[in-house]
Amino acid sequence: MTQRMWHNKEIKDRYDVVIIGGGAHGLATAYYLAVNHGITNVAVLEQKFIGYGGSGRNTAILRSNYRTEEGIKFYDQALKLYEDLAQDLDFNLMFSQMGHFTLAHSTASMQAQTTRAAYNQACGVDSYVLEPKEIKEMLPEIDITDHPRYPIHGALYHPPGGIIRHDAVVWAYARACDRAGIHIHQLTKMEDIIMTDGKVTGVVTNRGKINCGMLVSCVAGWSSGICEQVGVKLALVTHPLQALVTTAYKPWLHHVVVSSTLHIYLSQTDRGELVCGNGIDHYPHYGMRSTLSFLEGYAAHVLELFPILHNVSVQRAWAGLCDMTPDYSPIISLIDEVQNFIVNCGWGTWGFKASPASGWNTAEMVATGRTPALIEPFRHDRYIKNRLVGEKAAASVGN
Amino acid sequence: MQIIVPIKQVPDVALNIKVKDGEIVQEGISWVISSWDETALEAALQLTEEAGGEVTVLSIGTAKVQEALRKALALGAHQALHIQCDSSAGWDSYQVAKVLAKTLADQDYNLIITGKQAQDSDAGLTPTMLAEFLGLPQVTNITAFKDVSDASITLHRKGDDGIEISKMTLPGVVTVNDSLAEPRLASMRGIMMAKKKPMETVDIHSLGLAPEVLQSGGLMTEVVQYEKPDERKEGRRFEGDETETVPEVMQNLKKNIGLFA
Numbered sequence: 101m102t103q104r105m106w107h108n109k110e111i112k113d114r115y116d117v118v119i120i121g122g123g124a125h126g127l128a129t130a131y132y133l134a135v136n137h138g139i140t141n142v143a144v145l146e147q148k149f150i151g152y153g154g155s156g157r158n159t160a161i162l163r164s165n166y167r168t169e170e171g172i173k174f175y176d177q178a179l180k181l182y183e184d185l186a187q188d189l190d191f192n193l194m195f196s197q198m199g200h201f202t203l204a205h206s207t208a209s210m211q212a213q214t215t216r217a218a219y220n221q222a223c224g225v226d227s228y229v230l231e232p233k234e235i236k237e238m239l240p241e242i243d244i245t246d247h248p249r250y251p252i253h254g255a256l257y258h259p260p261g262g263i264i265r266h267d268a269v270v271w272a273y274a275r276a277c278d279r280a281g282i283h284i285h286q287l288t289k290m291e292d293i294i295m296t297d298g299k300v301t302g303v304v305t306n307r308g309k310i311n312c313g314m315l316v317s318c319v320a321g322w323s324s325g326i327c328e329q330v331g332v333k334l335a336l337v338t339h340p341l342q343a344l345v346t347t348a349y350k351p352w353l354h355h356v357v358v359s360s361t362l363h364i365y366l367s368q369t370d371r372g373e374l375v376c377g378n379g380i381d382h383y384p385h386y387g388m389r390s391t392l393s394f395l396e397g398y399a400a401h402v403l404e405l406f407p408i409l410h411n412v413s414v415q416r417a418w419a420g421l422c423d424m425t426p427d428y429s430p431i432i433s434l435i436d437e438v439q440n441f442i443v444n445c446g447w448g449t450w451g452f453k454a455s456p457a458s459g460w461n462t463a464e465m466v467a468t469g470r471t472p473a474l475i476e477p478f479r480h481d482r483y484i485k486n487r488l489v490g491e492k493a494a495a496s497v498g499n
Numbered sequence: 500m501q502i503i504v505p506i507k508q509v510p511d512v513a514l515n516i517k518v519k520d521g522e523i524v525q526e527g528i529s530w531v532i533s534s535w536d537e538t539a540l541e542a543a544l545q546l547t548e549e550a551g552g553e554v555t556v557l558s559i560g561t562a563k564v565q566e567a568l569r570k571a572l573a574l575g576a577h578q579a580l581h582i583q584c585d586s587s588a589g590w591d592s593y594q595v596a597k598v599l600a601k602t603l604a605d606q607d608y609n610l611i612i613t614g615k616q617a618q619d620s621d622a623g624l625t626p627t628m629l630a631e632f633l634g635l636p637q638v639t640n641i642t643a644f645k646d647v648s649d650a651s652i653t654l655h656r657k658g659d660d661g662i663e664i665s666k667m668t669l670p671g672v673v674t675v676n677d678s679l680a681e682p683r684l685a686s687m688r689g690i691m692m693a694k695k696k697p698m699e700t701v702d703i704h705s706l707g708l709a710p711e712v713l714q715s716g717g718l719m720t721e722v723v724q725y726e727k728p729d730e731r732k733e734g735r736r737f738e739g740d741e742t743e744t745v746p747e748v749m750q751n752l753k754k755n756i757g758l759f760a
Contacts (some may be wrong), residue, residue: 347684389529392566392573396694400685410691413684 106278118312122146125156127273128459134280137467138484147289150271157420163261167494181456191272200261205250213256321421323445344417348372390417427488433480500552521724537616537682553577572693596628630672637672
């Protein structure tokens, strides 16, 4: 008999908690509700299949070398949870802490990376600046001459950064949720939110009405539409982000390489493929199509760094949706105007790497009704109170 | 050897195609090169890599088809020709073949290679009509090329009863079966070089076609409406001990489908 990692179960009339969105954030929230707080009468609703959205479309890079104290501490918790996650979930997540380079192509960029290193070190995160010749020793194929249009001045190096198998993270959380008794309902689209006296009391789906004590939205790029239904306007703009994967080659790239000036990042998977991404498309859109202009731009820029890649073949390209916030930090927040509703969004291009910490803290917020100190800076009303958490300087690429 | 490869930009059938009120919903469609035309391009590239020469890709349509042409250039085609028109929606094979024939009438080439049919219409008529209008020999459904020269080519055709081997004088028209070659992937260098390769745009009205060819009067066939195939019914899973489930499956097949009756 086939052993399934998660099971289709009958939808119940009522759950204590309904989570919309079966990505890494939604599933992690459900998992930590069960294991940290003993709350298992939980349903995760996913309109397609689990991992269909950003969790299955990102480039699987993990790091915590952010710029602000708030961001560094939050992503450091995520990275530490990732380090133990394979053991916690009893699932091989293929986490390779191969080290992460953020290249600097100007004096100003070097100053920025030096500042980041200082902030990182002050918060206990391993991160330091390298000279071009040190970079060359670790990345022999990189061009550090003055021939490229943007010569390399140095880099911020972050040893604990790396890559993980993103699908496996989703599958492992889903299996753990299933084992804890949490219901995962795929192909279940939320169509309406039921409100009574300013409180969320349930949802209407394509499979019927479900009552709930608490509703958590973890739908990333679709968050604006969900929140509009309860009268909450979010400071979000959704943009597509494209990525590509090449055919497989023998292992040669043993670190993650990012260049914000050239708008690219790349790493090599255990299978040998190069996984590559760049900045968001400049127009707000919900389309998840790859374009030739993205491939042209990426090819031009990556060949500046690694001329040896001129003959590599592009196997596949795709796009995902990014819910971009003005300060490049997420929103994990109770909503004052709407009771029994938590929004978890604003993950832009930095969401997957935050998944465990996002789930951990969102679950605590659900269980206690209070905002954990670590995510207090990411409240929804910070845009009204002008308390932005400016992480733009730490974005992988210059979005 | 100079080879012309006419390519058609079609909706990506790997994605969900929506039909509403008898029409295909254009919103959300992703456009790609018809897969058999990709095989035709691959065949042309292999031939020129072996025998020398150049490949010209050609497509008819709005500015949107330039993306397909640029992708073909990224794959290795040497130049592209875009026959610009306001819309080619609703055109039938006859109209397309007429436009291609007029475009190619004064071009210098040895071989025209196309896919055996388009991925969207599945008609397979355009190449045959094109050969007729140009007065050229043609062989369809090719699986292999041999003994290539500027004057002749040996072709392996997949027929109903096996492989037919024929020698064709050139210039001529061939259509390819997808078993001929696996289309290559674009390299980083190819993607970069595509931007620098020549792409000529020609206004369709400058070709000197009779006005009725481009109008609805020029149609020989017309698609009246589109319908989506019926959705497959949900399956049923038989779980439990095989000694119980196998007889149950057999009983269901007999009762509901009439098998083993």
